[in-house]
Amino acid sequence: MVERAVVQGENKLLEKNYRLTPQRKAVLQALTQAGKGAHCTVEEIYLIARENCSQLGLATVYRTLELLTRLSIVQCLVLEDGRARYEIKRNPEHHHLICLECGRIQEIEDDQLLPVYPQNVSFHILSASIHFFGLCRSCAN
Amino acid sequence: MVERAVVQGENKLLEKNYRLTPQRKAVLQALTQAGKGAHCTVEEIYLIARENCSQLGLATVYRTLELLTRLSIVQCLVLEDGRARYEIKRNPEHHHLICLECGRIQEIEDDQLLPVYPQNVSFHILSASIHFFGLCRSCAN
DNA sequence: GTAGGTGCAAATTATTTGCACATGT
DNA sequence: ACATGTGCAAATAATTTGCACCTAC
Numbered sequence: 347m348v349e350r351a352v353v354q355g356e357n358k359l360l361e362k363n364y365r366l367t368p369q370r371k372a373v374l375q376a377l378t379q380a381g382k383g384a385h386c387t388v389e390e391i392y393l394i395a396r397e398n399c400s401q402l403g404l405a406t407v408y409r410t411l412e413l414l415t416r417l418s419i420v421q422c423l424v425l426e427d428g429r430a431r432y433e434i435k436r437n438p439e440h441h442h443l444i445c446l447e448c449g450r451i452q453e454i455e456d457d458q459l460l461p462v463y464p465q466n467v468s469f470h471i472l473s474a475s476i477h478f479f480g481l482c483r484s485c486a487n
Numbered sequence: 488m489v490e491r492a493v494v495q496g497e498n499k500l501l502e503k504n505y506r507l508t509p510q511r512k513a514v515l516q517a518l519t520q521a522g523k524g525a526h527c528t529v530e531e532i533y534l535i536a537r538e539n540c541s542q543l544g545l546a547t548v549y550r551t552l553e554l555l556t557r558l559s560i561v562q563c564l565v566l567e568d569g570r571a572r573y574e575i576k577r578n579p580e581h582h583h584l585i586c587l588e589c590g591r592i593q594e595i596e597d598d599q600l601l602p603v604y605p606q607n608v609s610f611h612i613l614s615a616s617i618h619f620f621g622l623c624r625s626c627a628n
Numbered sequence: 629g630t631a632g633g634t635g636c637a638a639a640t641t642a643t644t645t646g647c648a649c650a651t652g653t
Numbered sequence: 654a655c656a657t658g659t660g661c662a663a664a665t666a667a668t669t670t671g672c673a674c675c676t677a678c
Contacts, residue, residue, distance in 0.1 A: 422567060424565050424566070424567055424569055425565070426563065426565055428565055428569050428570075428571060429569075430569060443605075443608065443610045443612070445610075446613065452610060454605050454608060458605055458608070463600070463619070464584075464595050464599055464600040464619070467584065467593075467595060467599070468623075468624040469584045469586075469593060469619070469621055469622070469623055469624065469627075470621045470622040470623075470627045471584070471619045471620070471621040472587065472620055472621040472622070473619070473620045473621070474617060474618065474619045474620070475617070475618045475620070476615060476616070476617045476618075477615065477616045477617075478604070478605070478610070478612045478614070478615045479612070479613055479614045479615070479616070480610055480611045480612040480613040480614070481610070481611040481613070482609075482610055482611075483609040483610065486610075486611045
């Protein structure tokens with residue numbers, strides 16, 4: 347079964363006159379297949395996507411993710427380890443709870459934290475990326 | 488004139504029985520010399536620090552920054568470009584306003600944004616890193 | 629048919645590591 | 654004196670790029 351997010355992504359590509367190649371389909375498929383809260387590295391996406399598109403090259407995955415990011419189909423998350431992670435962009439926006447003990451990443455939706463954006467700042471805020479660090483339930487005992 | 492932050496950093500090193508080498512002094516000095524809101528890359532810190540310690544090697548800068556981070560003397564900031572940036576840790580904590588147009592980074596203190604940490608989440612939050620993206624005053628026209 | 633996309637291998641960039649030598653305490 | 658630190662060069666890891674070939678439209 348083809349996920350809704352895949353179809354939406356494919357449509358966005360077509361709308362902007364980008365070609366719908368098996369490689370792009372496979373990357374989109376991999377991102378949704380990994381599921382919510384997956385935050386896959388490029389390498390991980392590559393490995394999953396190759397199952398549906400065996401001749402896929404790693405460089406193509408990088409190029410595809412760059413394109414999908416530019417089209418706001420996916421979003422990039424860079425954690426302290428400096429490696430890029432990607433996830434399908436969703437609405438409403440969400441933020442991340444990163445466990446300092448086990449490294450697991452949970453998600454939290456924007457409206458669960460009544461985002462109070464700064465006042466009296468001469469800066470026009472368009473979006474926010476919030477990383478909370480702490481201990482997840484099981485690591486906190 | 489030697490900055491207060493340098494002296495504090497040096498004392499923290501001594502307290503924990505780390506040696507106070509010219510290399511470590513130079514890195515601390517470079518970080519404070521760059522000033523508030525500098526967010527220097529490792530390479531930049533290396534270039535500044537070398538002015539006071541000519542035989543300094545880049546690997547030592549990496550090792551020193553890793554140590555200073557571990558001792559909470561500095562903090563590491565990883566932006567979307569994936570390169571590590573470092574700044575002296577201050578109190579109160581602050582967050583970042585990143586201009587999407589010119590890339591300049593402003594700072595905002597924690598208490599200026601009534602930090603609203605999530606409620607009803609089974610996660611023990613210890614700290615937060617908030618990146619706001621948008622347009623700085625001059626780029627917004 | 630052709631512009632746009634891809635695979636591969638080589639290049640680049642950021643960071644880490646091994647090891648012989650140097651130095652702060 | 655000696656553990657700790659350092660410089661250098663080589664290793665590793667992540668990402669980017671050049672180019673000949675391929676394919677979705």
